[in-house]
Amino acid sequence: MVIPGRPELAAHEFEQLLHMLHHVYGYDFSGYSKSSLQRRIHKFMDDKQVNSGTALIQLLAGDVVSFNHFLETITVNVTEMFRDPLFYKSLREKVLPVLATYPQINIWHAGCSTGEEVFSLCILLFEAGLLNRTRIYATDINAANLEKARTGVLPMHHMREYTVNYRQSGATNDFSDYYTALYDHVLINKEIRERVVFLQHNLVTDRSFNEFQLVLCRNVMIYFNKQLQNKVLRLFYDSLSSLGFLGLGMKESLLFSEHKSKFTMVDPAVKLFRKKH
Template sequence: MNTPFENQSSYIESRTSSELEKIEIELLLQGLYKWCGYDFRSYAYNSIRRRILHRVEAEKLSSVTGLLEKILHDSACLRRLIGDFSINVTEMFRDPLFFLDFREKVVPLLRTYPSIRIWHAGCSTGEEVYSMAILLLEEGLYEKTKIYATDIDAEALKVAKSGRYPIENMKKYTKNYLQSGGHNAFSDYYTVKDSRVKFHSQLSKNIVFAQHNLVTDQSFNEFHVILCRNVLIYFNKELQKRVHKLFYESLAMFGILGLGDKETIYYTDKQDFYEEISPKQKLYKKVK
């Protein structure tokens, strides 16, 4: 007859490596949250796993547990891991038809307001924030607008605040701008120095860049527009529900919510509180 210890040992040996890896990842995410308040525990598992394993390999470590030990004692490694978790895929006038629909369907509503507050949640390195500033400037609305651009990634926010981007991106950005209904020459909005461009300071004067964690932080104002595009796809269902609640409570009545092309308000508990104003471009108006 096997002893309890032998039975336990047999059970442990039968556990698969994937089960062990999942336990390690859960411990790492819990340690990250306890140590510095970054909460990635409700992010989509497969997405967060890929980023963790990438960092394990990049740091030349043998296990996820080794990565946990390193981030607890090495602040530079911690910053690198946070950078891996932040989804910094963006461009000027990304999805141009979204900005075209915003011009045609949202701008007329914004014209009726004496002042406008816009929240770019998950603004990354800021390209879409400057895109919105250009659009509002061309529509004569920028002077009465305040744009709050937030992200969890401090390094991405530094890039956003600088307004400096590689010159090789401008060809694509110019094409996007024209397809979005741009009125001028795109090059009017920046100057070139060496291999980078610097967007004019008139575009950033009404932008407030700040660190904000959608997972743990609360609302900080009431907004007429909230844009959070291609961020929610990286959250699990429970976290998506929590963030939709945050956005709903942060929007003024008849405020506009803009999501990414793979995201929707449907199948959430807030779908009945919005009216669809652009089905293809995922623009919704709060009506309840």
């Protein structure tokens, strides 16, 4: 509900808010797309019935619980198992056979949200016989997302849609074999989840923490401005082993990035790239 008469954030209030968030909580949103960020700030203000920028800053600076709710609103959480099935089909056919040549596989799934796409990747690796020699680091800026992901519990009402996605990804197994029904929820099998390490990581401020054969960061950078996109792509480049793979979202690209020349295209239809020597 939009509060009647609530004014838009003034430019100086917007800058004061960003400064406070960085100074008090260590979150730097200055590289986010301004229009997208403002839309989500206004949504939070409407949800909490905050009617001015000054009141918003005072609320967030003095209340950690409200800040956590704010962070959940700001960090968009749109995810599903086997989202964009053709992407996972391409992983099956073009990436996993290469990963199979490594004795130990390290994968970074950045911006993992509540874990649905991480578990999808785990199922692919399991079916390829690679999961038992893989370590997947699933990271997100939002601690609440990570807590949900660690449980491995998902709503039952999504399973029909997820089953369709799974089949469209080129799978032939029974999707229901990978979870146990719990009334109106399901629990992803432990053997699928146990190779995942969930960690809090901020793409804006944190550094690389390992060397990876595959990095996935899908539908996250669309909320960043060009400068921050280039910074994050450099982080991924530095984190990849020689000839490692990078998977982006369907609306993301390296086309206008300063790092374009450092990658070769593996599958343009699903935004799958490979680091050059």
